Amino acid sequence: MKIFSLIMLLYGANVYANVVDFEKLYQSWGADITKIDTQKAKIMWDQERIVDRSCAGCHTNNLTKYGTHTRTKKKIKPLSKRVNSKRLSSVKKINKWLKRNCKFTYKRECNAQEKMNFIEFIKQN
Numbered sequence: 127m128k129i130f131s132l133i134m135l136l137y138g139a140n141v142y143a144n145v146v147d148f149e150k151l152y153q154s155w156g157a158d159i160t161k162i163d164t165q166k167a168k169i170m171w172d173q174e175r176i177v178d179r180s181c182a183g184c185h186t187n188n189l190t191k192y193g194t195h196t197r198t199k200k201k202i203k204p205l206s207k208r209v210n211s212k213r214l215s216s217v218k219k220i221n222k223w224l225k226r227n228c229k230f231t232y233k234r235e236c237n238a239q240e241k242m243n244f245i246e247f248i249k250q251n
């Protein structure tokens with residue numbers, strides 16, 4: 127009986143883990159949620175601060191479309207939740223890829239404000 131309860135508990139926790147509480151996530155980064163600016167994210171999305179490196183470079187500027195990795199040429203599934211419901215459903219995945227992609231694109235990590243703006247921008251598209 128105890129094992130059954132434990133399994134149910136773990137199952138429940140796992141299902142819950144797939145629902146991202148964005149407000150909590152932004153606060154965990156130390157972002158000010160009253161200052162969301164998706165326009166800034168849109169500008170950054172397309173900008174090449176380093177030659178040939180931008181978010182759009184791999185993800186295109188239509189988030190409902192497949193992207194292509196600029197180096198490996200591998201296809202990247204759309205980032206838009208409208209066509210890819212699996213997107214933005216794991217805090218771990220969001221943190222991992224924001225870190226990697228910002229480092230690739232800007233040679234530095236994005237700050238809390240930038241990350242929040244990006245996620246809100248992706249949510250709108």
Ligand code: HEC
Pocket residue numbers: 171179180181182183184185195196197202203205212213214215216219220223224227228230231244248
């Ligand atoms: C060099 C190519 C490349 C660039 C440039 C790039 N990305 Fe990505 N991005 C990827 C790949 C590869 C994945 C992970 C594969 C997948 O989930 O399809 C990914 C995944 C993500 C995810 C995870 C989404 C989720 O929840 O599943 C986010 C968010 C993201 N990228 C945002 C960005 C932002 C913001 C930028 C610009 C700062 C950016 N990416 C630039 C290749 C790139």
